[in-house]
Amino acid sequence: xxxxxxxxxxxxxxxxxxxxxxxxxxxxxxxxxxxxxxxxxxxxxxxxxxxxxxxxxxxxxxxxxxxxxxxxxxxxxxxxxxxxxxxxxxxxxxxxxxxxxxxxxxxxxxxxxxx
Amino acid sequence: xxxxxxxxxxxxxxxxxxxxxxxxxxxxxxxxxxxxxxxxxxxxxxxxxxxxxxxxxxxxxxxxxxxxxxxxxxxxxxxxxxxxxxxxxxxxxxxxxxxxxxxxxxx
Numbered sequence: 001x002x003x004x005x006x007x008x009x010x011x012x013x014x015x016x017x018x019x020x021x022x023x024x025x026x027x028x029x030x031x032x033x034x035x036x037x038x039x040x041x042x043x044x045x046x047x048x049x050x051x052x053x054x055x056x057x058x059x060x061x062x063x064x065x066x067x068x069x070x071x072x073x074x075x076x077x078x079x080x081x082x083x084x085x086x087x088x089x090x091x092x093x094x095x096x097x098x099x100x101x102x103x104x105x106x107x108x109x110x111x112x113x114x115x
Numbered sequence: 116x117x118x119x120x121x122x123x124x125x126x127x128x129x130x131x132x133x134x135x136x137x138x139x140x141x142x143x144x145x146x147x148x149x150x151x152x153x154x155x156x157x158x159x160x161x162x163x164x165x166x167x168x169x170x171x172x173x174x175x176x177x178x179x180x181x182x183x184x185x186x187x188x189x190x191x192x193x194x195x196x197x198x199x200x201x202x203x204x205x206x207x208x209x210x211x212x213x214x215x216x217x218x219x220x221x222x
Contacts (some may be wrong), residue, residue: 031208042119042201042212043158056209089156095208103148104203104210106158 002026004107007093012113013082021077022109025094033104034067035091042089049075061086063077082114117142119204121213123158128192128220136187136216137203149176149187152199152215154184161187161200 005024013019025032031050033078035043036059046065051072060067064083069075079113087110093104118141130136140147149161162169162176164185169176173192179183189196197220203210 025145033208033210035210042203042214043210044212045209048208059209091158102146103163105160106150108155108210111156 004092004094004105006107006110008110009108010111012115013106014115015082015084017082018078018080019082019112020036021079021090021112023075023077023092023094023107025073025092026105027092028096029093029105030072030097031102032043032069033093033095034075035093035106036061037089037109039088046077046090047082058096059065082112084114087112087114097113117144117204117206117211118203118215119199121202121215122184124214125217126219128218130194130205130220130222131187132192133188133190134192134218135155136189136200136202136218138187138204138213140196140202140204140211142206143153143183144204145182146208146210147185147202147204148180148210149185150201150203151196154198182219189218192218194222196221197213198221201220 026113038099048060049090061069064080089109095102150158166180199215203212
């Protein structure tokens with residue numbers, strides 16, 4: 001079956017613009033994760049959904065970041081009033097469950113550049 | 116929280132050589148994965164291995180949970196093995212990634 005997909009793959013935004021990044025997880029996967037990867041670094045956890053419930057948003061850097069998964073499948077990460085420090089690759093991952101014992105599968109990422 | 120350290124940070128090999136990448140973690144974990152990030156940025160899942168040993172072709176991995184480390188072995192390396200290898204560990208669902216090992220395989 002299809003893997004995790006993300007769109008757009010690349011996004012250039014002017015500072016102050018709002019952006020929305022989309023993630024389509026693997027069909028049937030209950031858990032969905034967003035990570036942020038800065039250049040030369042490993043990914044860092046942003047937020048976690050189990051079905052439509054956002055169970056952990058402790059990694060969101062500021063209140064300008066907002067994520068939703070209203071029907072328990074597709075998720076959107078929204079960044080309001082983008083800043084240059086938001087430039088990074090945003091990765092989405094899904095797994096069958098969010099607890100122990102399940103592999104996380106990653107999408108190709110959205111590369112965001114804020115000018 | 117869990118801390119993950121990887122070594123070496125950089126590795127250059129001639130095609131055909133073998134290598135061992137190491138991942139140390141600071142606390143007990145219930146989930147551990149090895150990934151290969153290719154030059155296009157895609158994170159490819161290599162192994163889910165919170166304990167024990169697994170093999171997949173030229174790659175194998177061993178995690179010794181009681182000693183809090185995991186090893187990734189690459190045998191007969193190929194130029195397509197180039198990229199960054201990440202180890203990620205978690206107690207529950209929140210993966211903590213190491214800073215990666217950047218591997219370059221020369222033809």
